[in-house]
Amino acid sequence: MLQIKNLHAGVEETDILKGINLEVKAGEVHAIMGPNGSGKSTLASVIAGKEEFDVTQGNIYFESEDIAELAPEERAHKGIFLSFQYPVEIPGVSVTNFIKTAINENRKAKGLEDMPANEMLKMIREKAEMFEMDRKFLSRSLNEGFSGGEKKRNEIFQLAMLDPKLAILDETDSGLDIDALRVVANGVNKLKSNKNAIVVITHYQRLLDHIVPDFVHVLMDGKIVKTGTKELAYELEERGYDWIKEEAKAV
Amino acid sequence: MSLKDKLVSSYLAFEDYIDADSHIHEIRNKAIKTFENSGFPTKKEEAWKYTSLNSIIKEDYCIFPKKENTVEFKEVKKYFLHEIDTYKIVFIDGVYNSFLSETTHDKVDVCLMSSALSKPKYKAVVENYFNKIAKDDSLTSLNTAFAKEGAYIFIPKHREVEKPIEIINFATGNEAALLLQPRNLIVVEENAHVQIIERHQSLTGNAVFTNSVTEIFAEKNSSVDFYKVQNDNNGASLIDNTFISQKDGSNVSVHTFSFGGKLIRNNLNFYQKGEHVNSTLKGITIIEDKQHVDHNTLVNHIEPNCESHQDYKGIFAGNSTGVFNGRIIVEKEAQKTDAFQQNNNILIDDKATINSKPQLEIFADDVKCSHGCTIGQLDEEAMFYLQTRGIRKKEAQALLMYAFASNVLESVKIPELKARITKLIAKKIGVNLGFNL
Numbered sequence: 001m002l003q004i005k006n007l008h009a010g011v012e013e014t015d016i017l018k019g020i021n022l023e024v025k026a027g028e029v030h031a032i033m034g035p036n037g038s039g040k041s042t043l044a045s046v047i048a049g050k051e052e053f054d055v056t057q058g059n060i061y062f063e064s065e066d067i068a069e070l071a072p073e074e075r076a077h078k079g080i081f082l083s084f085q086y087p088v089e090i091p092g093v094s095v096t097n098f099i100k101t102a103i104n105e106n107r108k109a110k111g112l113e114d115m116p117a118n119e120m121l122k123m124i125r126e127k128a129e130m131f132e133m134d135r136k137f138l139s140r141s142l143n144e145g146f147s148g149g150e151k152k153r154n155e156i157f158q159l160a161m162l163d164p165k166l167a168i169l170d171e172t173d174s175g176l177d178i179d180a181l182r183v184v185a186n187g188v189n190k191l192k193s194n195k196n197a198i199v200v201i202t203h204y205q206r207l208l209d210h211i212v213p214d215f216v217h218v219l220m221d222g223k224i225v226k227t228g229t230k231e232l233a234y235e236l237e238e239r240g241y242d243w244i245k246e247e248a249k250a251v
Numbered sequence: 252m253s254l255k256d257k258l259v260s261s262y263l264a265f266e267d268y269i270d271a272d273s274h275i276h277e278i279r280n281k282a283i284k285t286f287e288n289s290g291f292p293t294k295k296e297e298a299w300k301y302t303s304l305n306s307i308i309k310e311d312y313c314i315f316p317k318k319e320n321t322v323e324f325k326e327v328k329k330y331f332l333h334e335i336d337t338y339k340i341v342f343i344d345g346v347y348n349s350f351l352s353e354t355t356h357d358k359v360d361v362c363l364m365s366s367a368l369s370k371p372k373y374k375a376v377v378e379n380y381f382n383k384i385a386k387d388d389s390l391t392s393l394n395t396a397f398a399k400e401g402a403y404i405f406i407p408k409h410r411e412v413e414k415p416i417e418i419i420n421f422a423t424g425n426e427a428a429l430l431l432q433p434r435n436l437i438v439v440e441e442n443a444h445v446q447i448i449e450r451h452q453s454l455t456g457n458a459v460f461t462n463s464v465t466e467i468f469a470e471k472n473s474s475v476d477f478y479k480v481q482n483d484n485n486g487a488s489l490i491d492n493t494f495i496s497q498k499d500g501s502n503v504s505v506h507t508f509s510f511g512g513k514l515i516r517n518n519l520n521f522y523q524k525g526e527h528v529n530s531t532l533k534g535i536t537i538i539e540d541k542q543h544v545d546h547n548t549l550v551n552h553i554e555p556n557c558e559s560h561q562d563y564k565g566i567f568a569g570n571s572t573g574v575f576n577g578r579i580i581v582e583k584e585a586q587k588t589d590a591f592q593q594n595n596n597i598l599i600d601d602k603a604t605i606n607s608k609p610q611l612e613i614f615a616d617d618v619k620c621s622h623g624c625t626i627g628q629l630d631e632e633a634m635f636y637l638q639t640r641g642i643r644k645k646e647a648q649a650l651l652m653y654a655f656a657s658n659v660l661e662s663v664k665i666p667e668l669k670a671r672i673t674k675l676i677a678k679k680i681g682v683n684l685g686f687n688l
Contacts, residue, residue, distance in 0.1 A: 048639050052631065072638035073647075081639070088636040092657025093650060098640075101650065106641040158640065 001026050001063060001197050002047070002166055008057035009046045015056065016042045018222035024166065027194035031208055031233060032201045034219035035241050040201045041085060043219065044170045048082040049075045062166070077109040079165030083155040083172050090142040095154060096124060098142045099161050106162065127160040131187050148175025156184050160191055167191075168199045173207035185210030205237040218244055254308045255290050259283065261314050262396060269399060275368055278382050282395035289389035301574040301606045302516055302545045307488045310458045312430035314397075316344045320423045322454065324351060330419060330452050334667045337448075338416040340402040344423055345431045347400060351419075359410055364401035364434055376405060380438050384466050384494040384522060391492045391518075394464040398434035401463075406443040406473075415446040415665055420463075422487065424455025435465040439473040446476045446665060453487040465493045469501040471525065476664055477505045482675060483512040485540065492518045499525030506663060507534040508672055509544045510679050520549045521559065523585075528557040535656045535672075536565040536573055537679045545574035552585040552615075561592040564656045566680075567603035578610040579620065586615050592622040597629060597655060599648075629655075649680040 007020040016039045024030050034040050046053050047060060049072035060067050067075055090098065104114045115123075128138060131153050143151050152172050159167055169188070173181055188211050192198065200211055208216075208230060216233045218226040220241070225248040226232065236244075252260075262283045266276075291308050292299040320343050331339065338361045341351040347363055354362045360373075367373040368381075382398075385391050402418045422429055431451075439445055453459045469475050481489060489512055495503055509515050521530045536544045550559040565573045575594045596605045609622040629651045637647035653676060663669040 045635075048635075050635050052635075071644065072635060073641050073643050076639055076641035084636060084639075088630070088633040090633065090637075090650065090654045092654045092660070098650075101646065102640040102642055105643060105646060109641065109643075162641065 002199075003061040004047075004058070005061070006058035007046070007055065007060060009042065009053045009055045011053060016053075016222055017046065019058070020222070020224060022217065022224065024197045024199060026165075026197055028215065029192070029198045029200065029211060029213045031213035031216045031230075032199060032219055033203070033216060033233065033236055038219045039222045040219050041170055044082055044168045044199075044201055047075075047168060048072055048080060073105070073109075076162075076164075077106055081159055081162055081164035081167045083152075083159060083167065083169045085171040085174065087143045087151045087155055089144045089146075091144050093142050094139050095142055095157075096138045099124065099158060102158070103161060123161065127157055130160060130190065131157050132183050133157060149177060149180040152176055153180060153184060156187050160187060163191070165196050166199070167196065168201065170201045171203070172200070173202055173204060181207065182210060205233040208233045220245065220248065254310075254312065255286075257312075258314065258393065259287050265315075265397060274378060275381065275398075279396050279398065282387070282392040285387050285392035286389050286396060289392075292389060298547060298576070301572070302514070302543065304514075307460055307514060310428040310460065312428045312458070312460055313426040314430050316346070316426055316429065319346050320344045320425050321348070321350070322421060322423060327351070327421060327452070327454070330421075330450060332415065332417060332448060332665070332667055332671065335665075336414050338412070338414060340416070340418050342400065342420045342433065344421070344425065344429060345400060345433070359407065359412055360403060360405040361412075361416055362403050364403045364436060365399060367403040367436065368399070373403070376438060377436070380466065380468055381436060382466070384468070384496045385464055385492070386494065386520070390462055390490055391464055394432045394434055394462050394492065397432050398464070401434040401436070403435070404437040404445065404447070406439045406445050408440045409442045410440075411444040412446070415448055415668075418447065418449045420451045420461065422451075422453040422455075422457075422459040424453065424457040426457070428458040429460070431459065431461045431463075433461070433463045435463070437465065437467045437475070439467070439469050439475050441471040442473060443470070444474045446478075448478045448480065448665075448668065450480045451483055451487065451489055453484045456484050456486040459483075459487040461487070461489045463489065463491050465491070467493070467495040467503065469495065469497045469503050471498045472500040473498075474502040475504070477503070478663070478665070478668060479505065479507045479517070480672075481508060481512055481515055482510040485511070485513050485542070487512050488514040490516045490518070494520045494522070495530070496522050496524055497528045497530060500527045501525065502529045504531035504533070504662065506659070507546070508675070509534065509536040509538065510675055511538070512542065512544075514543045514545075516545045516547065518547045520551070522551045523553050523557045523559070526554050526556045528554070530557075530559040531662065532559070532561040532563075533659045533662060534563040535659045535676070536563070536567075537652075537656070537676060538566075538571040538573070539568040540571060541569070542571045543573075544571075545576075547574070547576045549578045549580070550590065552579070552581040552588045552590060555584060555586045555588070557585065558589045559591065561594075562659055563594045564659055565594070565596040565605060566599065566652050566656065567596065567605055568599040570600075570602045572603070573605040575605070575607045575624075576610065577608070577622070579612070579622075581611075581613040581615050581618050581620065583614045586617045588615060588618040588620070590618070590620045594624045595655070596626045597652065598626065599628075645681075649677070652680050653677070
């Protein structure tokens, strides 16, 4: 589904990603771990199409199509979703109105009519229930005054509504207490199928107890230096990253 | 002949043709002299540095339209807040139109300035209030000299007007160029409450120059909510001179929505003449092309323990220009004043301009005054966020512009008006926000 080949990207003259290779197939869950500043969030942003970053080398293919030239919204229409580490506050626009706009924009891109209001409402209620969000929450301004946990829950609610093929969860666990983490993870697991894929970016292994990865990649200084299975995440939790650094140097 | 000369010489004819008592007449005579001495303001004056009237005053305006013009209700229905019941004072080319109006004398007076100026029963109120707070600058004086028609609203003690009052000035375009000078007087007595919506609407692209003066007197513990909807055609220019006097415990808010017109200048003046007064000044400006909107505000804190809140948002596209000049004076006696002023602007295009100037003059030592001004573009991170949800760039921009302006709408107390303004904003930005209104 997603193929990244020798990807170099950065801002202005500075490369942040220095040759990433990654393949994600439908039905898989990948975790990307790594110390601060290793380029995890940059990788997520580059896949989603943030214009601030220049791709200097390499390619990103989504369903065999090179998406490097596509605008973020075009990538979204193809089925890529990025859950933000720091979701943006949009005053005056309610969660409901926002998601309606997003859904209908996606439908428009596919040549479909707006979703009928009652159908939309039903779907919003269903998904909101899934993440234990009450009705009051839906009429609040998007992310404005939300707690860290509410923001993340709202991100995953949008994920559920938009039902993408590829979901990239950037530090979704930060700011979540254990209960909220469980709600969010359960939701993500319910959305999982053999047709979609999930990339989880995280510092900690605890989210991976709930969303179990097929592969764990360690990103360091803009490169994937080690790939393993979920056991690697436990090892990182215990031993930190220094040993990998040593290993990488030795190679 | 210059417009100034034409006006001064027309005054003689005007004098003969109206019948007014000597008290008013003296005020008028004095006012025309002031105008004759100072003429129209030029960019040499500090307060007019960024706004030039040259292109407006070069037109050959008709000053007194010869015949009474009419319009069909169905043609102008959309300019009324027809979803709800309102009182209406409607003028067509400066002449009162009884067919479109709905006035009242039931416990409150919602009627005409021409009646108030000529009928004995209003004499006491007129003597007490007319031209008592209006300044004697040249444009206000010009209006005063020709003051004849407009809205007269008198709300006696402890009365709450149960429905909003709409003041609408239509220009038919039957004249190639028309000068209008409405004069409104609004007196809200102790504990009384009123909501007013004012609109100037030209029905064609012909030149219209409106120089309007409104005096509002908010007595003890009264409350006035005033909404100015400025969404006129590109041939229409407006100079709105509004003067507000507030007594103890009164609450006055003025919202100004400037979405269209050739040139708009809002001279909005608040005088706090009592303690525990609350003044609110809010505005949303969204303009494009060569449109020009200038907000010139004054809040004069004269007495202690008062508050003022100013929040003006502006979005400027194309070659449009905006001006915000917010002056706050805190006089020596006005201790414990809490004055807040905020002016935020977004420039959409490279050629759009905004000149923003806060002006604080504080003579008291125990006050809280804050002001802030920003000029910027739309937030890139927010744009990216919306785009990753599949929202196209143009829609995303619109959503962010709406979000930027929306907090000004929160204080609009008439839900139907709020919905109207939201729709106008959506239309102005050129997108369907997809909202349930």
